[in-house]
Amino acid sequence: MAGEIIDGKAFAAQLREKVGVLAADFAAKAGRKAGLAVVLVGDDPASQVYVGSKGKATLAANMASFEHRLPESTSEGELLALVARLNADSTVDGILVQLPLPAHIDEQAVIAAIDPNKDVDGFHVTNAGRLAVGQSGFVPCTPLGCMMLLTDRLGDLSGLNAVVIGRSNIVGKPMAQLLLDANATVTIAHSRTKDLAEVVRRADILVAAVGRAEMVRADWIKPGATVIDVGINRLAPEPGANKGRLVGDVAFGEAREVAGAITPVPGGVGPMTIAVLLRNTLVAAHRNAGIALSEDAI
Numbered sequence: 001m002a003g004e005i006i007d008g009k010a011f012a013a014q015l016r017e018k019v020g021v022l023a024a025d026f027a028a029k030a031g032r033k034a035g036l037a038v039v040l041v042g043d044d045p046a047s048q049v050y051v052g053s054k055g056k057a058t059l060a061a062n063m064a065s066f067e068h069r070l071p072e073s074t075s076e077g078e079l080l081a082l083v084a085r086l087n088a089d090s091t092v093d094g095i096l097v098q099l100p101l102p103a104h105i106d107e108q109a110v111i112a113a114i115d116p117n118k119d120v121d122g123f124h125v126t127n128a129g130r131l132a133v134g135q136s137g138f139v140p141c142t143p144l145g146c147m148m149l150l151t152d153r154l155g156d157l158s159g160l161n162a163v164v165i166g167r168s169n170i171v172g173k174p175m176a177q178l179l180l181d182a183n184a185t186v187t188i189a190h191s192r193t194k195d196l197a198e199v200v201r202r203a204d205i206l207v208a209a210v211g212r213a214e215m216v217r218a219d220w221i222k223p224g225a226t227v228i229d230v231g232i233n234r235l236a237p238e239p240g241a242n243k244g245r246l247v248g249d250v251a252f253g254e255a256r257e258v259a260g261a262i263t264p265v266p267g268g269v270g271p272m273t274i275a276v277l278l279r280n281t282l283v284a285a286h287r288n289a290g291i292a293l294s295e296d297a298i
């Protein structure tokens with residue numbers, strides 16, 4: 001029996017709807033809209049798409065969107081000066097500097113320069129540290145979005161075996177922390193893990209955040225497991241097509257026959273990332289304006 005498809009796109013639309021209502025309420029109370037500044041350096045096509053869809057979603061959620069598109073040649077100093085201006089700008093509640101940055105710019109230095117209270121990506125070491133020690137702070141959007149999908153489907157994760165493939169600072173590590181905080185038993189796998197398929201077979205919950213097209217096969221998956229596919233991989237274009245299909249890290253078609261539930265790519269985790277970015281911006285705006293918002297409201 002084929003597993004259920006976890007419709008991240010629909011879930012994200014509901015979350016954006018809720019955020020939009022609360023953002024309109026915020027604007028009425030604060031006398032200004034919650035503001036999200038997105039900075040894009042260079043002209044990477046994928047980043048252009050993401051920045052464009054983030055801007056549209058921000059406006060649709062009754063927030064102000066400030067886009068800064070800088071040339072590839074922008075120096076680290078110029079970028080840091082812009083971040084400083086955004087930190088000081090009281091109409092900007094959230095700051096996102098689109099990654100990756102051009103090689104001549106130190107990403108960690110730029111992330112470190114963002115005011116942690118405006119770091120709606122949750123990448124700043126202060127927010128990573130808060131997450132690690134159980135304090136309230138910004139959680140990276142993709143892992144938080146994955147967690148929303150998991151708790152919506154499974155409720156209490158206590159005692160479940162979770163495997164995260166990937167240990168990046170922006171997905172794998174915070175994802176593992178959130179699963180641990182939800183009382184799952186967590187294994188973090190990576191490129192040095194021995195017998196990866198064997199490790200994955202033990203998972204009641206699998207989160208794949210690797211960046212290798214359809215690496216995870218059906219026979220890696222425990223029957224009935226919940227599979228969250230974070231991977232975004234563009235295949236080579238079919239003859240005559242101008243761009244290839246997007247697929248995840250999991251061989252979706254075959255895996256779905258074994259899994260209890262699985263997210264599709266596209267239409268799964270990606271839209272959640274954007275919806276949670278708006279949610280984090282709304283939380284930042286309330287904090288900056290000193291207006292109460294119960295965080296479990298969204």
Ligand SMILES: NC(=O)C1=CN([C@@H]2O[C@H](COP(=O)(O)OP(=O)(O)OC[C@H]3O[C@@H](n4cnc5c(N)ncnc54)[C@H](OP(=O)(O)O)[C@@H]3O)[C@@H](O)[C@H]2O)C=CC1
Binds near residue numbers: 270
């Ligand atoms: N949908 C969304 O919103 C988002 C999607 N993504 C996607 O998620 C994927 C992961 O991105 P990101 O978190 O930045 O990951 P990174 O590219 O930073 O790291 C990849 C991770 O996968 C591990 N890995 C690589 N090859 C293997 C292998 N053969 N077996 C097991 N583990 C392996 C690496 O191990 P090691 O540490 O040993 O090198 C590393 O931990 C990408 O496809 C990215 O596009 C990312 C962000 C948001």
Ligand SMILES: Nc1nc(=O)c2c([nH]1)NC[C@@H]1CN(c3ccc(C(=O)N[C@@H](CCC(=O)O)C(=O)O)cc3)C=[N+]21
Binds near residue numbers: 267269
């Ligand atoms: N500072 C920073 N923060 C990020 O959150 C960040 C980043 N940099 N750099 C790049 C990654 C990637 N990312 C995605 C966002 C949305 C989709 C998304 O909406 N994907 C759609 C498909 C979109 C398409 O058609 O290409 C889907 O999966 O259904 C995907 C990927 C955020 N990232």
